[in-house]
Amino acid sequence: RLSTERYYSHEEITNYIDDLAARYPSRVLVKTVGWSYEKRELKTITITNGDGRANKKVIFMDGGFHAREWISPAAVLYVIDQLVERFEENADLLQDYDWVILPVVNADGYEHTQTGTYARIFRKTRQPYKYLGQTCYGADPNRNFDFHWNEEGASSNPCMDTFAGPNAFSEPETVVVRDLMHSLADRGIMYLTIHSYGNYLLYPWGWTSDLPETWQDLDDVARAGGDAIEKATGTVYQVGSSTNVLYIAAGASDDYAFYAGFNISITMELSGGGLTGFDPPASKIDEFVTETWIGIRAMAEKVIEKY
Ligand code: 0X9
Ligand code: ZN
Numbered sequence: 048r049l050s051t052e053r054y055y056s057h058e059e060i061t062n063y064i065d066d067l068a069a070r071y072p073s074r075v076l077v078k079t080v081g082w083s084y085e086k087r088e089l090k091t092i093t094i095t096n097g098d099g100r101a102n103k104k105v106i107f108m109d110g111g112f113h114a115r116e117w118i119s120p121a122a123v124l125y126v127i128d129q130l131v132e133r134f135e136e137n138a139d140l141l142q143d144y145d146w147v148i149l150p151v152v153n154a155d156g157y158e159h160t161q162t163g164t165y166a167r168i169f170r171k172t173r174q175p176y177k178y179l180g181q182t183c184y185g186a187d188p189n190r191n192f193d194f195h196w197n198e199e200g201a202s203s204n205p206c207m208d209t210f211a212g213p214n215a216f217s218e219p220e221t222v223v224v225r226d227l228m229h230s231l232a233d234r235g236i237m238y239l240t241i242h243s244y245g246n247y248l249l250y251p252w253g254w255t256s257d258l259p260e261t262w263q264d265l266d267d268v269a270r271a272g273g274d275a276i277e278k279a280t281g282t283v284y285q286v287g288s289s290t291n292v293l294y295i296a297a298g299a300s301d302d303y304a305f306y307a308g309f310n311i312s313i314t315m316e317l318s319g320g321g322l323t324g325f326d327p328p329a330s331k332i333d334e335f336v337t338e339t340w341i342g343i344r345a346m347a348e349k350v351i352e353k354y
Pocket of ligand 1: 113116189242243244249252253254289290293294295296297299300301302314316
């Protein structure tokens with residue numbers, strides 16, 4: 048079983064989902080969808096109820112966009128654990144929907160924060176860029192998508208944390224997410240991307256303060272998640288559009304998914320902890336991921352009721 052007592056390495060995460068696929072071949076499918084800049088294998092896990100019905104609606108979830116946000120892959124693994132190992136309790140979530148999950152988008156960055164020196168708070172990918180004779184590493188994968196790319200809340204300086212990249216989709220990791228989104232778009236109902244920290248449930252747009260025409264649907268789903276969490280644990284999540292409740296930042300994956308056709312697109316910023324906010328002690332993992340699951344479950348139920 049999954050341990051919520053410590054943070055996993057990228058390799059352990061990959062082994063964990065491979066093991067689930069081997070143990071539950073009728074309900075779990077693991078696929079290689081691409082490679083990171085440093086050639087780590089990026090794998091999705093598709094979870095079904097095993098009834099063999101093709102082309103169901105899809106919930107697409109990812110984690111580990113930002114290297115230092117370790118609680119994100121941990122929370123995504125917990126969702127996987129619940130949907131697979133606790134299938135009987137969650138069968139309603141898989142009746143008409145398949146879940147496609149990429150636990151660690153930025154595998155190189157994640158690995159770097161776990162093994163590099165002074166690397167714990169590193170955020171970006173690991174592709175090197177030259178700037179004024181020095182080398183800086185990585186683009187911000189959440190500024191690298193080709194939708195209003197580099198217009199607002201992003202930097203053209205490779206040494207900044209919000210570097211948008213030399214061009215949109217300069218990073219192999221964001222290309223993988225883009226291609227997944229397009230391949231799923233005609234049945235993709237909800238895109239959910241897990242970050243930390245701050246306790247926010249954010250929806251489009253993040254590139255403008257304008258709201259999409261269907262903002263009420265986005266708000267309904269996000270609020271269902273926030274309400275469920277508050278009721279269960281008392282933790283309050285702030286709900287609203289990225290620009291209006293957090294800050295303006297263009298070129299992010301949530302805006303891209305919504306533009307690509309997902310009806311619902313939400314960035315969930317989990318609870319923070321530790322000295323920087325990005326490093327909750329391992330003793331907090333269980334509390335944070337179970338709380339996150341309550342919110343994700345409630346959002347999925349709302350989506351299933353609406354679509
Ligand atoms: O800035 C980000 O990429 C996200 N916050 S984080 O602290 N995890 O880096 C928020 C992204 C919200 N979405 C958009 N601005 N589109
Ligand atoms: Zn983040």
